[in-house]
Amino acid sequence: MMKFGLFGGARTDAGEQASDSQIYTDYVDYICEAEELGFHSVFLVEHHFTGFGQVSATLSFLTYLAAKTRTIRLGTAVLVVPWHNPALLTEQAATLDLLSNGRFDFGIGKGYRWGEFHGFCIPMEEAEERYHDTVTFMRKAWTSAGRFSHHSKFWDFEDVVIEPAPVQKPHPPLWVGAASPNSIRYAADNGFNLLLGQAGGPETVAEGISIYRRAIEAQGRVFDPATVGCTRALLIANTAAEREAARDIRAKFMANVQSLSLSPTGDTPTLGRPRKMLSRAEMDELTERDALIGPPEEIIQRLKALQAGGLEYVMVMDFTASREHLRTFAREVMPAFAE
Amino acid sequence: MMKFGLFGGARTDAGEQASDSQIYTDYVDYICEAEELGFHSVFLVEHHFTGFGQVSATLSFLTYLAAKTRTIRLGTAVLVVPWHNPALLTEQAATLDLLSNGRFDFGIGKGYRWGEFHGFCIPMEEAEERYHDTVTFMRKAWTSAGRFSHHSKFWDFEDVVIEPAPVQKPHPPLWVGAASPNSIRYAADNGFNLLLGQAGGPETVAEGISIYRRAIEAQGRVFDPATVGCTRALLIANTAAEREAARDIRAKFMANVQSLSLSPTGDTPTLGRPRKMLSRAEMDELTERDALIGPPEEIIQRLKALQAGGLEYVMVMDFTASREHLRTFAREVMPAFAE
Numbered sequence: 001m002m003k004f005g006l007f008g009g010a011r012t013d014a015g016e017q018a019s020d021s022q023i024y025t026d027y028v029d030y031i032c033e034a035e036e037l038g039f040h041s042v043f044l045v046e047h048h049f050t051g052f053g054q055v056s057a058t059l060s061f062l063t064y065l066a067a068k069t070r071t072i073r074l075g076t077a078v079l080v081v082p083w084h085n086p087a088l089l090t091e092q093a094a095t096l097d098l099l100s101n102g103r104f105d106f107g108i109g110k111g112y113r114w115g116e117f118h119g120f121c122i123p124m125e126e127a128e129e130r131y132h133d134t135v136t137f138m139r140k141a142w143t144s145a146g147r148f149s150h151h152s153k154f155w156d157f158e159d160v161v162i163e164p165a166p167v168q169k170p171h172p173p174l175w176v177g178a179a180s181p182n183s184i185r186y187a188a189d190n191g192f193n194l195l196l197g198q199a200g201g202p203e204t205v206a207e208g209i210s211i212y213r214r215a216i217e218a219q220g221r222v223f224d225p226a227t228v229g230c231t232r233a234l235l236i237a238n239t240a241a242e243r244e245a246a247r248d249i250r251a252k253f254m255a256n257v258q259s260l261s262l263s264p265t266g267d268t269p270t271l272g273r274p275r276k277m278l279s280r281a282e283m284d285e286l287t288e289r290d291a292l293i294g295p296p297e298e299i300i301q302r303l304k305a306l307q308a309g310g311l312e313y314v315m316v317m318d319f320t321a322s323r324e325h326l327r328t329f330a331r332e333v334m335p336a337f338a339e
Numbered sequence: 340m341m342k343f344g345l346f347g348g349a350r351t352d353a354g355e356q357a358s359d360s361q362i363y364t365d366y367v368d369y370i371c372e373a374e375e376l377g378f379h380s381v382f383l384v385e386h387h388f389t390g391f392g393q394v395s396a397t398l399s400f401l402t403y404l405a406a407k408t409r410t411i412r413l414g415t416a417v418l419v420v421p422w423h424n425p426a427l428l429t430e431q432a433a434t435l436d437l438l439s440n441g442r443f444d445f446g447i448g449k450g451y452r453w454g455e456f457h458g459f460c461i462p463m464e465e466a467e468e469r470y471h472d473t474v475t476f477m478r479k480a481w482t483s484a485g486r487f488s489h490h491s492k493f494w495d496f497e498d499v500v501i502e503p504a505p506v507q508k509p510h511p512p513l514w515v516g517a518a519s520p521n522s523i524r525y526a527a528d529n530g531f532n533l534l535l536g537q538a539g540g541p542e543t544v545a546e547g548i549s550i551y552r553r554a555i556e557a558q559g560r561v562f563d564p565a566t567v568g569c570t571r572a573l574l575i576a577n578t579a580a581e582r583e584a585a586r587d588i589r590a591k592f593m594a595n596v597q598s599l600s601l602s603p604t605g606d607t608p609t610l611g612r613p614r615k616m617l618s619r620a621e622m623d624e625l626t627e628r629d630a631l632i633g634p635p636e637e638i639i640q641r642l643k644a645l646q647a648g649g650l651e652y653v654m655v656m657d658f659t660a661s662r663e664h665l666r667t668f669a670r671e672v673m674p675a676f677a678e
Contacts, residue, residue, distance in 0.1 A: 020503035057434040067406030095396040121495035156460035160388045164359035
């Protein structure tokens, strides 16, 4: 049985027309309907200083959702660790896990957007080291008996105990995004669940899962397919015109992510993101290869190809956050994977 | 008509026996019942590293409560500003204000507990300056049109815009605790609402309100009694034995706050808290002077004395977080002030 989640990064594109309050309220309703329709999880981005209303206080927002929902798992994809005070972050994460009764999936990353590093005045070169430092802190906090201290290049904590304790033991699952073979093996070797991104066709996804699986098994552990999630753009399109419009939406999204990743001059190195602007034809080719595009029957076939490669957990990302698409997907696509 | 809120610092004293999960769930139910009983607000503390389960991620917890409640105002008393990244704090505060539809009361402080400064490795001498720095940042964030930068001794932000925007304009009311005439005047002169603490008898409360009122009026503004809240310990006691037990509970609380404020050797200066251990007789004298102690009729008289001094907003703090006390107070005391 394949599981389906939502990847929530897109909704706030509507922010230019709507008020923040309306965006948030609509999005809460959207998640509540997704839960009723049988979605297993929602994963939300964290972004800062964008100027178009992307969710910033993601753990706060998920904690609100914890009260509004009962079964759906609540995830970050990803929370950008280097922005946060490790102790406050660990407390907030545990509080969410506790109030959601163990429904928190803690996706973490090191950040990639130039404007965020610039805004926080944190050098991009420190991202990796800050990220590892905080992961070390969190694991210490969640596995130490009693008080502990932590001193690093970035943070000092003396004789602390982190409360509350999370419900999931020893801590909520940690998920990391990875694409290259090395980073996939790193995830497996270090006890992280794996988030595969929306770029890469079915062969790439199958290869990623296979690398992860082999690395897990090499440790003598049993591979659990629920520990690998893959995000796919969802572009339901019943006609050629709708398909063209859908490609158009995704092309705008890709250009937008790229421009947010780069410095204004475009020459600052970014963290693991494409540096070269793609042509529209290249973007369309990638969309046709990677996205869940087409009418429901085609989307089912695309999902079957992913499933054949070992994927059992897909997070769909609908750039328009359309209720209609959500319902169509739940009613016409999901039943084909229900048994 | 007098307004009543809850000051929620006490509940987690039960933490030594109960699980974190049970403590949080019970406390959510307690607040929900308080809303039904007509309480106007709940103000929660923020504390770290205590080892007995005090709420740490207070804004997260209030954001959860925002989803579980409809009318009750949600406050911090106080959020300790120096622990937080100013940008993340401002985002979290606005997210709570937005999701609660403008019900956030933002009480802020500089901290006073030795163990927290020690744990965060932040020198106590920096508390005041850090606090003012962050308040400056927040006001800038909530009143600037467009992007702004902020560079200080402690934080650097370049070209940022803080999203989402709060519902209350220009921002949620800022409340500060103050006791001395100078700090009360400072609050009035700088646009803060006033939180008077649980120490000080009716004359002291009346004097504090009068100082605040005169300072507000000296600016040509109209004094609004809803901008002054005073916390009182609530100790419902119908018999002499219950009264003695209630004094005992408060004495333990006072000793506990004092020991948490001080360094292990007791010789480190604390921020504005008593340095000398009080005898039990001195504690009982203060409790009889300051607390809402006694049977409901006596508590009504004590509140009338406060009201005569100009107080129209009382936050009650029940160290036992007893549902029975909550109901007795709502049904037998509050109606006397309902007209």
